[in-house]
Amino acid sequence: MDAWTQPAFILDTLPRGVLVTDSQWRVQYVNRAVSETLACAAGELTGKTLPEIAESFGGRDQSGEAGHFVEKIIAGPPETVLVQTVVVRVPERKFLRITVQRHATDAGTSGYVFLIADVTHQGEVEEMKNEFISVASHEMRTPMTSIKGSLELLLGGYAGELPDEATELLGISLTAVDRLVRLINDLLDISKIESGKMEFHLEPMDMNDIVRKSMRSLRSLAEAHRVSIQAEYADTLPTVLADRDHLEQVITNLLSNALKYSPADSQVSICVSSAPAAARVTVSDQGPGIALDQRDRVFDRFTQLHGAKKGTGLGLTICRAIVPEHGGRIWVESKIGHGAQFIFELPAASD
Amino acid sequence: MRIQSVLLVEDEEDIRKVAQISLQFRGGWKVFVAGDGEEALRQAASVRPDVILMDCMMPKMDGYEACRRLKQDPELSHIPVIFLTAKSQESEIQHGLSLGAAGYLVKPFNPMTLSEEIQGILENN
Numbered sequence: 001m002d003a004w005t006q007p008a009f010i011l012d013t014l015p016r017g018v019l020v021t022d023s024q025w026r027v028q029y030v031n032r033a034v035s036e037t038l039a040c041a042a043g044e045l046t047g048k049t050l051p052e053i054a055e056s057f058g059g060r061d062q063s064g065e066a067g068h069f070v071e072k073i074i075a076g077p078p079e080t081v082l083v084q085t086v087v088v089r090v091p092e093r094k095f096l097r098i099t100v101q102r103h104a105t106d107a108g109t110s111g112y113v114f115l116i117a118d119v120t121h122q123g124e125v126e127e128m129k130n131e132f133i134s135v136a137s138h139e140m141r142t143p144m145t146s147i148k149g150s151l152e153l154l155l156g157g158y159a160g161e162l163p164d165e166a167t168e169l170l171g172i173s174l175t176a177v178d179r180l181v182r183l184i185n186d187l188l189d190i191s192k193i194e195s196g197k198m199e200f201h202l203e204p205m206d207m208n209d210i211v212r213k214s215m216r217s218l219r220s221l222a223e224a225h226r227v228s229i230q231a232e233y234a235d236t237l238p239t240v241l242a243d244r245d246h247l248e249q250v251i252t253n254l255l256s257n258a259l260k261y262s263p264a265d266s267q268v269s270i271c272v273s274s275a276p277a278a279a280r281v282t283v284s285d286q287g288p289g290i291a292l293d294q295r296d297r298v299f300d301r302f303t304q305l306h307g308a309k310k311g312t313g314l315g316l317t318i319c320r321a322i323v324p325e326h327g328g329r330i331w332v333e334s335k336i337g338h339g340a341q342f343i344f345e346l347p348a349a350s351d
Numbered sequence: 352m353r354i355q356s357v358l359l360v361e362d363e364e365d366i367r368k369v370a371q372i373s374l375q376f377r378g379g380w381k382v383f384v385a386g387d388g389e390e391a392l393r394q395a396a397s398v399r400p401d402v403i404l405m406d407c408m409m410p411k412m413d414g415y416e417a418c419r420r421l422k423q424d425p426e427l428s429h430i431p432v433i434f435l436t437a438k439s440q441e442s443e444i445q446h447g448l449s450l451g452a453a454g455y456l457v458k459p460f461n462p463m464t465l466s467e468e469i470q471g472i473l474e475n476n
Binding site for chain 2: 138141142143144145146148149150152153156158181
């Protein structure tokens, strides 16, 4: 074979980093792009374990993001493929998009292949965008507070009794302002989650309890839409580690979506059940359903199907951001004309 | 305790006006106002309000510092302080409570219920 067709030579010409470990996470091979990206010679990487390497690239102000990533994959090695963006310091800050894939030979030996792409530019743009959203939302909140307050005072009779026409117009304005306030809060939540600034206080929780509590806050919305909510709880259920407020937010968002898209006098159901090594929540409605090609899109920001302008269009985006922070997954099953089922699972807490 | 007077500390004039009207109109309280933490300390010492409703982020001296100083002053430390805060500052709420605040209310507040909420916090304390 000519030199230029040798696998090692080919791998060295790739613009992406390729790093291979054995099953004990000890590095067996790195291509040239890895040593360039991490700014160190291949010899300094091979033979070391991932925790050892992560330690040298953790960086202080990132609170060891590389270390967290390595801990996470060692604690739960991916069955198939895992993709994540990790910030490292080499010593300048770099955003790396890392794909981890298990590989095994017929002879029974196995290990992991890491594909490493340098996405620093994208990462920085993303950071600036989140920073902008956060500052802009903050600035908008102040005038919103005085507009909303003034409208509420007028409607509350501060200026005396108002003609019906004025009451109607002020009511419309107040509804619109409330929508803006929700938009701002949702945007702030998303920018916080995406920039990793949202705090998650994980505690052992019973999913039945959280669903029960979330149901209470939705009663009036259900009545307004003339939709009944049927809840089904699990008799035996693994405990999950979750942030109570954020988990309630996920359940509330799913339920309020189901209510909004339900025809009057129909039923929405929420079912808590146990899945293999997980607790599952399923929210079903009898609404118009979601076409196959729209299924992933429903989680994108500002997507509102069926021409509806019923919410902020950010509720599901927030759910999709929160659930993975708990190590869980969320998805939708649906058939046009047969309603939609939104399902999420959180892994059982290990004892 | 029936509240008779409140010191409202808020740097945004429009929000201050709305809150002031709300506390007078709905609570029937006498409302004193201040635009920053320093002014709040001076006002608190001279008018001795029943309760202080205070924004967190303000120029000159922020709400936390003003609260800390109030709680150190034996003449004023008995006056309950309630923070008025934006939702995104929730992580700072614990900080406020650790400084001796009686509670907090979130912006945007509803002026039709603001005085009841203040009364509620004080009754639960």
